[in-house]
Structure formats: structure tokens, C-alpha cells
Amino acid sequence: MVNGLPGNMSSEVLNVVLQRELPVVPYSLTAENQKEFSYHSKVSNQPITLLRPSQRASEIEKILQDYPRLIAVDYTHPDAVNSNALFYQKYGIPFVMGTTGGDREQLIQSTVQSNVYAVIAPNMGKQIVALQTMLNKMAQSFPGVFQNYRLQVTESHQQTKADTSGTAKEMIQSFVKMGAHFEYDKDLRMIRNPVEQQQELSIPPEYINGHAFHTYRLTSPDKSVQIAFQHNVLGRNIYAQGTVDAVVFLWNKIQQKASQKLYNMMDVLTEQISNN
Numbered sequence: 379m380v381n382g383l384p385g386n387m388s389s390e391v392l393n394v395v396l397q398r399e400l401p402v403v404p405y406s407l408t409a410e411n412q413k414e415f416s417y418h419s420k421v422s423n424q425p426i427t428l429l430r431p432s433q434r435a436s437e438i439e440k441i442l443q444d445y446p447r448l449i450a451v452d453y454t455h456p457d458a459v460n461s462n463a464l465f466y467q468k469y470g471i472p473f474v475m476g477t478t479g480g481d482r483e484q485l486i487q488s489t490v491q492s493n494v495y496a497v498i499a500p501n502m503g504k505q506i507v508a509l510q511t512m513l514n515k516m517a518q519s520f521p522g523v524f525q526n527y528r529l530q531v532t533e534s535h536q537q538t539k540a541d542t543s544g545t546a547k548e549m550i551q552s553f554v555k556m557g558a559h560f561e562y563d564k565d566l567r568m569i570r571n572p573v574e575q576q577q578e579l580s581i582p583p584e585y586i587n588g589h590a591f592h593t594y595r596l597t598s599p600d601k602s603v604q605i606a607f608q609h610n611v612l613g614r615n616i617y618a619q620g621t622v623d624a625v626v627f628l629w630n631k632i633q634q635k636a637s638q639k640l641y642n643m644m645d646v647l648t649e650q651i652s653n654n
């Protein structure tokens with residue numbers, strides 16, 4: 379069940395689900411102010427009924443009777459993360475939460491308490507998740523290696539993005555664990571202006587409405603050393619592919635009745651690599 383239609387990420391995920399010939403539940407949670415009542419994908423004839431927050435409680439039990447083994451994918455809005463998660467938890471629906479923002483601590487806490495299977499990650503792009511994993515390991519192995527270094531982060535996304543990059547927030551935590559000094563109001567530059575994106579970052583016009591460029595730059599106290607990490611993505615396919623991998627991963631965990639219920643994308647990636 380791909381929730382957040384007709385949004386950008388949910389549409390992309392739906393395409394990948396259909397390309398991989400996986401079954402799709404013909405319902406999607408949408409925003410209260412949504413004007414359309416159904417969504418029509420370019421690659422399928424089956425319309426998807428859009429359910430507003432005020433409608434979903436009365437419809438979900440019937441949907442669960444028809445699709446008892448459904449897994450929800452959530453690409454909605456930072457303001458909806460916690461309430462949507464509570465909805466999945468209340469009805470025992472396993473979910474893959476790609477939506478960023480909201481109260482992340484509460485999201486994790488309520489998921490653990492609910493005992494519902496879930497994958498939660500602010501970035502589903504496996505190559506980026508590999509970089510995150512490497513930085514986590516680096517922080518564990520060399521906790522103070524960037525002591526007194528200053529971290530500066532630039533992240534550029536489409537103008538409609540509602541929040542600060544969730545990926546950047548996680549990466550920053552790793553660098554801070556390595557001793558780097560970082561202040562959100564001074565050291566984070568968020569670029570949302572299409573003119574700057576084209577002129578400064580050379581983002582092609584067709585990707586102004588869908589890109590994610592991140593640079594993390596560490597500078598030594600005397601400025602004689604600079605170390606930078608960068609991941610630049612055009613479009614959204616990388617996340618959609620990872621999301622569908624996470625759905626398959628979760629499906630397998632449910633079949634195996636795994637005792638661990640909550641996972642992140644590092645778990646998905648680790649299992650995929652060890653199975654190959």
C-alpha cells in the first residue's frame with residue numbers, strides 16, 4: 379500500500395512496485411485537502427482510491443480484510459509522520475517509513491511499543507546508506523578523530539521540500555560523534571532557490587524539481603586541512619528501488635516470524651550483501 383499519492387516519492391515507488399510485478403493495494407493515504415479522489419499510474423490501468431485522514435479509519439478494516447498481508451510504504455509529509463505511524467501501529471500494519479521529519483524519537487518509541495514490523499530510514503538509497511554505515515563505523519572506531527574540526531554542510535533540494543534533509547541530520551550526528559564542531563544556525567546551508575541550484579551547483583533544469591545534493595566539509599582549526607564527503611542525486615529512482623527492497627526484506631522477516639521488529643536501511647543493505 380503506497381501512501382502519499384499523488385506525491386513525488388510515492389508515485390516513483392508505485393512505478394517500481396509495478397515494474398517488479400509486485401501486487402499493489404488499490405488504496406493510498408493522501409492529504410486532507412487533496413482534490414482528486416483517485417490516482418491513475420501511467421504504467422497500470424488500475425486506479426488507486428485516495429483516502430483522506432478523516433476517511434481512513436472507517437475504510438481500513440475492510441481493506442485489511444481484503445489485503446490482510448499488506449505492507450504500507452509512507453512517503454507523505456513531515457507533519458504526518460507521527461500520526462501516520464500511530465495509524466499503522468494501531469491496526470498492526472507493517473510499514474516502511476521513508477518520510478522524514480516529525481518527532482523521530484517518538485516515532486521509534488511508538489514503533490517499539492507497538493511491536494509492529496517496520497523499516498524506518500531517512501534515506502533509502504543503498505549506496506548512500508553504505509556511506510552512512512561507514513561513517514557510523516568510523517565514529518565507533520575513531521571517536522575523537524575530528525576533534526576541534528569545524529563541520530559545514532550544504533544540502534540542496536527541490537523548492538517544495540518541507541524540512542531540513544533528514545539524511546544530513548543523521549550524517550551530522552556521526553561527525554559530531556567524531557568530535558567535529560557543528561552549529562545548525564551557522565554551519566548548515568540549505569539551498570532551495572532554483573537559480574542558485576542551476577548557477578552554483580549546475581543542476582540540470584529537468585532535475586530542479588527532484589534532486590538531493592549534499593556536501594559535508596570538515597576544516598581543521600588552523601584551516602590547513604580540509605576533508606569533504608559528497609553525495610549528489612538527480613531524480614528519485616535510487617530511493618524508490620531501495621524502498622521496494624525494504625518492503626521485500628520486511629515481508630521475509632514477517633514470514634520468518636523474526637523476533638526483531640524494527641529495522642533501518644543499514645539492516646536491509648547488510649542482509650542483501652550477505653545473501654549475495
Ligand SMILES: NC(=O)C1=CN([C@@H]2O[C@H](COP(=O)(O)OP(=O)(O)OC[C@H]3O[C@@H](n4cnc5c(N)ncnc54)[C@H](OP(=O)(O)O)[C@@H]3O)[C@@H](O)[C@H]2O)C=CC1
Nearest residue numbers: 382385386387407408409454455458476478500501502617
Ligand atoms: N527516505 C528516503 O529515501 C526519502 C525520503 N523522502 C521524504 O519523503 C517525504 C515525501 O517527499 P516527496 O514525495 O518529495 O513529497 P511530496 O510533497 O511530493 O509528496 C508528499 C505527498 O504526501 C501528501 N500528504 C500530505 N499530508 C498527508 C497525510 N497526512 N497523509 C497522506 N498523505 C499526505 C501530500 O499532499 P499535499 O501536497 O496536498 O500536501 C503529497 O501528495 C519527505 O519527508 C521527504 O523528505 C524523499 C525522498 C527519499
Ligand SMILES: O=C(O)C1=N[C@H](C(=O)O)C[C@H](O)C1
Nearest residue numbers: 478500539543544545546590
Ligand atoms: O525530500 C527529498 O527529496 C529527500 N529527502 C530525504 C532527506 O530529507 O534526507 C532524502 C533525500 O535527501 C531526498
